[in-house]
Amino acid sequence: MKQKPTESVILDAAMRVFTRKGFAATRTEEIAKEAGMNRALLHYYYRDKQTIFNLIFERRFSEFFKGLFIIFETDSPLFEKIEKMVDHEISTISQHPDLPRFILMEVAQHPERLIEYGQKLGLNPRIFLEQFEGQVQAEVRAGRIRPIEGRQLVINIMSLCMYPFVAKPIIKTMMQLDESKYFEMQERRKKEVYEFIIHAIKVSV
Amino acid sequence: MKQKPTESVILDAAMRVFTRKGFAATRTEEIAKEAGMNRALLHYYYRDKQTIFNLIFERRFSEFFKGLFIIFETDSPLFEKIEKMVDHEISTISQHPDLPRFILMEVAQHPERLIEYGQKLGLNPRIFLEQFEGQVQAEVRAGRIRPIEGRQLVINIMSLCMYPFVAKPIIKTMMQLDESKYFEMQERRKKEVYEFIIHAIKVSV
């Protein structure tokens, strides 16, 4: 029976609650309850709510962006890269389905954090983006894909992967899916989205 | 110099603040300031914060879903319908760019409202969805589009239209777009997304 150190019990609980509710709607009381302890203990280990939140935000921010950028970085051929991106995004986010909504919510409210934490992680979107745009334009010139702006393609890929998670409650309700049906739908999407994109850009033979 | 009735000055201010911040992060003080009045006056016209929020939510919920369902309802041919949907969504949401994020945030926190307000508006997603799936399957059988589940197509269309708004702050920062560049990008998307979808589903000739 290895008991986790209280610090990480707190952080794990805080992660769940903050991710579900966002900073503003989160009550420290709820974090404490989720961690099975008294509210005062949070303050014993961490100065205040904001301090805990910042730690969580950094963690989740990294989870959200790190994997994505790793794939941008690899120099596979375009189609392979897209396949990896789609598969990676849908797979990893499936295990943290409310991560995108959390990031979007908090970044929308404090856009300056995007720059701050982006630098902290050493992310440089400009470089990745330029590299990707170059790759796309090369394919276009080679006549393998129809003309498309690299950035529009990136936006399309991200949209197709992320939105179904962000809109999970709406999709579940409108399509009357329970948790497992929703999961199956996402599983099918790995193939569906990849093929959708390839057909969308490939020049017909 | 026609002065608007105080009720609607309040609601308009509340709409802006709630939409920007969501319920939990909104301070009644901020609504009052935005409306150019004393906080007490909000309570003179409306019982409390929650009452104001409910009015706003109903309004915005309707804005978000009503237009969408109208297009589902029309019986244009598939490609035309898709074109209308894409154009309509991107155009109308462009005028209310943070509407989708607001709806998603609040529905994620209170999914039961989706059903409640959906019924209030007389929306019946099941019927529209079945009708659309039928239309898609007919096209598939006719060999005009490649095999695809109707629901996956709906999700794809919505994703491509909505996500760029939901992720606006991230996209703006990562792609270094100012407000007008971002707007231009969305303008170009009307055509881009439509063509992307058509190529993705059309059987090559």
Added chain:
DNA sequence: CGCAATATTAACAATTTTGTTAAACAACCG
């Protein structure tokens, strides 16, 4: 004008949420 009725505000009160303190408890070590 003058007085209702309505609109608005400032000051106050209640509630909710956060943060602190001092005392109880537990673990470790001589």
Added chain:
DNA sequence: CGGTTGTTTAACAAAATTGTTAATATTGCG
């Protein structure tokens, strides 16, 4: 075992947020 350290809690205090009230200002109308 006794004392010392670090952990946890209950009770309290402070701050922030919301809601109320009573007094003031404004409007319209006889």
